[in-house]
Amino acid sequence: MAGAPLTPGSTIGILGGGQLGRMLAVAAIQLGYRVIGYGPAGDNVAASSCDEFIEKGWGEKDALADFASRCDVVTWEFENVPLTAVEAIPEIMLAPHPRALAIAQDRLSEKRFVEDLGARCAPYSRVESDDDFTRAVESVGAPGILKTARDGYDGKGQWRIPTLHEAQGIRFPGRPCIYEGMVGFETEFSVILVRGKDGEVRFWDSSANTHDGGMLVHSVLPAGDLVESQVDEARKIAAQTAEKLKYVGVLTLEFFATKQGPIFNEMAPRVHNSGHWTIEGAATSQFENHIRAIAGLPLGGTATRFASVDMRNIVGNDALSAHRILGEAGEPHLHLYGKREAHEGRKMGHVTRVSHDVGRDLP
Structure with missing residues (x-):
């Protein structure tokens, strides 16, 4: 990962074809880089923003090797x-380091990793059988959430357990899981940082986040007094995580703001939905700073440019009438991702509203 910054015309490879890849590709092209995307055949919305997109499976090692041979960083x-x-x-081409993926892909490893750094988590127990599930609910208590240890996101692979009685009706899904006790929290917030190749770390302001069914639907700044009183502690954990991983790029940690302080929820070793507001609302967006970091360029400023910022996801069929937003108040900035099919629970875009007035009622 050492060496001179990538020069204009160098090629950045992006694994995955979703909206985050699309926005990363736009940032990379603006900085003068070529972009090659890679992912299985499907609705790869990133392809329209890449110079080239390779639709091959994750198991096709020859195709992956050929893809990597044409890139300067992946x-x-x-x-x-x-x-x-x-x-x-080749590991030397990857940024961030793949150890971040290995930890983030397993909820148990993730929790143990941050606990070793001093973070507090909700009570939890590993579940690998029906008997494990019964013991976990009895020891951790209810309400709680049963989550698959791997592959869950946006509320997928999760089952809410309101009471001990209702736990008896849930069957173990047949793959490793983790059972977590519910945390009494005031709000949720995220800490998003970028770490450069030289170890410099910069943070964006933390937004207060609202979820529905496990999916982020709303992020707002300022986040409120409770979050702001807990951001420093959460940032220390995030910075220690980035340092321990020798991380390069944008890293996100999500927390619950509770009366007892910040409780770690989960980590995302990538740009994050709760940071979409940075495109219009920050001096440098999370997407541009991720590209700067992996390319070895100086990091951009992360200061918030407005007194109030409000980002909302556009989900499902709401995308079909999203253009009406452009006629609303609150300086709306609309982003539609170009997905072909709108269905329930699918992120189709987002809208960010900014204001120079603190506390302005943004629609």
């Missing part, structure tokens, strides 16, 4: 890229 846009696919690419 990154990823989501944390569920199979490790076997990443291992087909």
